[in-house]
Amino acid sequence: MLHFQLDPRSAVPVYRQLMDQVQYYVASGALKPGHRLPSIRKASRELHVNPTTIVKAYSELEHAGVLVRRHGKGVFVAEQVSPLGESETRTALRERARSLAVHAVQLGADRELVLRIVGEELEALQGKQGEE
Amino acid sequence: MLHFQLDPRSAVPVYRQLMDQVQYYVASGALKPGHRLPSIRKASRELHVNPTTIVKAYSELEHAGVLVRRHGKGVFVAEQVSPLGESETRTALRERARSLAVHAVQLGADRELVLRIVGEELEALQGKQGEE
Amino acid sequence: MLHFQLDPRSAVPVYRQLMDQVQYYVASGALKPGHRLPSIRKASRELHVNPTTIVKAYSELEHAGVLVRRHGKGVFVAEQVSPLGESETRTALRERARSLAVHAVQLGADRELVLRIVGEELEALQGKQGEE
Amino acid sequence: MLHFQLDPRSAVPVYRQLMDQVQYYVASGALKPGHRLPSIRKASRELHVNPTTIVKAYSELEHAGVLVRRHGKGVFVAEQVSPLGESETRTALRERARSLAVHAVQLGADRELVLRIVGEELEALQGKQGEE
DNA sequence: GTGGTCTAGACCACT
DNA sequence: GTGGTCTAGACCACC
Numbered sequence: 001m002l003h004f005q006l007d008p009r010s011a012v013p014v015y016r017q018l019m020d021q022v023q024y025y026v027a028s029g030a031l032k033p034g035h036r037l038p039s040i041r042k043a044s045r046e047l048h049v050n051p052t053t054i055v056k057a058y059s060e061l062e063h064a065g066v067l068v069r070r071h072g073k074g075v076f077v078a079e080q081v082s083p084l085g086e087s088e089t090r091t092a093l094r095e096r097a098r099s100l101a102v103h104a105v106q107l108g109a110d111r112e113l114v115l116r117i118v119g120e121e122l123e124a125l126q127g128k129q130g131e132e
Numbered sequence: 133m134l135h136f137q138l139d140p141r142s143a144v145p146v147y148r149q150l151m152d153q154v155q156y157y158v159a160s161g162a163l164k165p166g167h168r169l170p171s172i173r174k175a176s177r178e179l180h181v182n183p184t185t186i187v188k189a190y191s192e193l194e195h196a197g198v199l200v201r202r203h204g205k206g207v208f209v210a211e212q213v214s215p216l217g218e219s220e221t222r223t224a225l226r227e228r229a230r231s232l233a234v235h236a237v238q239l240g241a242d243r244e245l246v247l248r249i250v251g252e253e254l255e256a257l258q259g260k261q262g263e264e
Numbered sequence: 265m266l267h268f269q270l271d272p273r274s275a276v277p278v279y280r281q282l283m284d285q286v287q288y289y290v291a292s293g294a295l296k297p298g299h300r301l302p303s304i305r306k307a308s309r310e311l312h313v314n315p316t317t318i319v320k321a322y323s324e325l326e327h328a329g330v331l332v333r334r335h336g337k338g339v340f341v342a343e344q345v346s347p348l349g350e351s352e353t354r355t356a357l358r359e360r361a362r363s364l365a366v367h368a369v370q371l372g373a374d375r376e377l378v379l380r381i382v383g384e385e386l387e388a389l390q391g392k393q394g395e396e
Numbered sequence: 397m398l399h400f401q402l403d404p405r406s407a408v409p410v411y412r413q414l415m416d417q418v419q420y421y422v423a424s425g426a427l428k429p430g431h432r433l434p435s436i437r438k439a440s441r442e443l444h445v446n447p448t449t450i451v452k453a454y455s456e457l458e459h460a461g462v463l464v465r466r467h468g469k470g471v472f473v474a475e476q477v478s479p480l481g482e483s484e485t486r487t488a489l490r491e492r493a494r495s496l497a498v499h500a501v502q503l504g505a506d507r508e509l510v511l512r513i514v515g516e517e518l519e520a521l522q523g524k525q526g527e528e
Numbered sequence: 529g530t531g532g533t534c535t536a537g538a539c540c541a542c543t
Numbered sequence: 544g545t546g547g548t549c550t551a552g553a554c555c556a557c558c
Contacts, residue, residue: 013533020231027237039545050535055546063459066238070272072543072545089239094249096232101253102152103228105159107221111254117226118250121233122243141464145557182558277542284498291501314543353503358513360496363416365517367492369423370462371485375518381490382514385497386507409548435530446550451531468530468558530558541547 002030002038006047014049018057026066026077028125037067037075138179146181150189158198158209159257169199169207270311278313282321290330290341301331301339398426398434402443410445414453422462422473424521433463433471 004021006014025031037043040058044051058075061067068078104114136153138146157163169175172190176183190207193199200210236246268285270278289295301307304322308315322339325331332342368378400417402410421427433439436454440447454471457463464474500510 008534015533020234023238024230024234027234041545050537052536053534056533058546069546070543071277071541071547073272074545089241090245090249093236093239093241093246094253096235097246097249097253098256100228100232100250101257102156102159104225104254105156105257107225108159109221109225111251111258113222114225114229114254115247115251117222118229118232119243119247121226121229122236122246124230125233125237126243140466140469145467147557185558188557279542288498288501291498291504317543320542353505354509354513357500357503357505357510358517360499361510361514361517362420362520364492364496364514365521366416366420366423368489368518369521370419371489373485373489375515375522377486378489378493378518379511379515381486381493382496383507383511385490385493386500386510388494389497389501390507404549411548437530448551449549452548454531465531466558467532467556470530530556532556533554535553536551538550539548541545543545 004043004047006049015053015057015060018047018049018054019061022057022061023066024125031077033077033079035077037077039074136175136179138181147185147189147192150179150181150186151193154189154193155198163209165209165211167209169209171206268307268311270313279317279321279324282311282313282318283325286321286325287330295341297341297343299341301341303338400439400443402445411449411453411456414443414445414450415457418453418457419462420521427473429473429475431473433473435470 002025004018006017008014010017012020022031022037031037037058038046040051040054043049043054047054058067058069062069062078065078067075069075100118101114136150138149140146142149144152154163154169163169169190170178172183172186175181175186179186190199190201194201194207197210197212200208202208232246232250268282270281272278274281276284286295286301295301301322302310304315304318307313307318311318322331322333326333326339329342329344331339333339364378364382398421400414402413404410406413408416418427418433427433433454434442436447436450439445439450443450454463454465458465458474461474463471465471496514497510
């Protein structure tokens with residue numbers, strides 16, 4: 001059973017919080033391709049959020065290629081993720097890495113600390129890949 | 133000479149982009165305590181940005197203790213940039229590292245590639261710290 | 265043997281895709297008046313589609329005068345497929361042609377390329393009309 | 397001055413009708429890169445449609461790379477359209493051409509008629525390119 | 529002024 | 544049951 005935690009007071013929009021958490025579950029393997037997500041109405045009730053907010057999060061994730069919505073059936077994790085080319089993958093990755101590096105330097109973190117934390121987060125995700 | 137790159141199409145507000153880049157220059161050592169920043173009028177002209185947007189960025193940075201405004205003289209980098217606590221640093225860093233990890237996994241990048249790219253970006257920044 | 269290709273992820277309803285493809289077969293001559301279509305149960309099994317979806321498609325096509333259901337015997341192609349009026353044909357065609365033109369221009373395709381590709385697709389279809 | 401015509405009784409969603417018309421104006425050159433579109437509130441008032449419906453149309457067009465929304469400034473036609481590769485352009489075009497061809501055959505239109513109408517629609521668009 | 533987000537609730541279409 | 548669309552109206556953030 002999935003669990004989502006939303007903070008309506010956060011500066012991050014609720015639909016964005018939901019998106020991030022779904023993407024995390026998908027990346028960690030807790031949500032595998034073909035798996036069904038909570039229906040819009042059910043998620044709306046359980047998270048105390050308006051249905052249209054759930055719709056927005058699910059729609060954006062469909063645009064991003066993470067989810068697929070099937071009318072009358074439900075919302076599912078997409079089968080294939082990221083058909084990006086090699087160079088595009090690196091470019092996208094480098095952009096995010098640069099952002100992380102900038103903030104790390106601003107925070108005064110040294111190289112070893114940054115690499116250790118990134119390594120830990122990667123392991124936390126990949127360690128879950130095999131689980132059901 | 134400082135160079136700022138602003139993208140008005142980004143979801144990130146322009147004033148926030150300016151703030152981030154000033155902080156980047158400060159963190160990287162390109163802007164040292166006591167250095168003078170471009171005047172509001174000059175920055176407005178050169179960056180093709182509304183003066184009120186520059187004012188907002190400088191004000192927020194002053195509030196954060198990064199800049200100091202001296203009436204009639206201009207805007208300067210503060211002498212003391214208040215550092216964050218140890219645990220706050222790690223929490224902020226870990227959040228950003230997790231976001232990078234999630235996207236890296238979805239892009240199909242392996243651990244070595246991610247760590248290599250992050251390391252490269254860190255070095256690129258630290259190389260700039262030595263420069264004047 | 266007829267072959268149908270359905271995409272449950274499409275924005276176009278499954279029953280509509282089925283209808284279109286039956287009409288395509290009829291229009292191309294692969295399905296001639298009097299030919300029998302797959303039973304609802306058989307089509308449901310082979311296409312991995314809910315029987316009620318097949319029922320809806322067949323019903324709509326019967327209403328449109330394309331199919332005829334004979335109790336206990338099956339579903340057949342109607343003897344007379346009611347043709348549309350001249351102006352209705354052109355209006356419908358022009359609407360679709362306009363949509364194609366808009367997207368072609370935005371894709372940067374020139375006139376010759378567009379006409380050549382449309383011509384090729386028309387020939388591919390008309391080639392099938394001659395076959396049995 | 398642009399004019400949009402919406403039919404709330406149509407089976408085509410209102411936001412889709414708006415999208416189609418904006419795309420038509422862009423393809424015809426009536427809306428050029430950098431041009432500003434009616435604000436959400438203004439369009440809402442003039443078209444007697446809820447603001448969120450306009451938002452949805454504009455958002456989808458931003459996803460499609462046709463428009464750019466700038467917080468606090470307005471909605472504009474995007475500078476560069478379709479950075480698709482050669483082969484992807486042809487594939488996308490061929491898909492739409494096939495759909496047109498299928499319907500043309502179903503409607504009983506012959507090759508000459510189809511090519512003539514497509515040619516006319518292309519000319520109608522390209523004839524407007526130079527106009528202001 | 530502008531766009532961005534969210535709510536409460538309605539009605540329709542698909543499976 | 545499911546998702547898709549639309550309304551009326553609110554509050555916030557950006558320029």
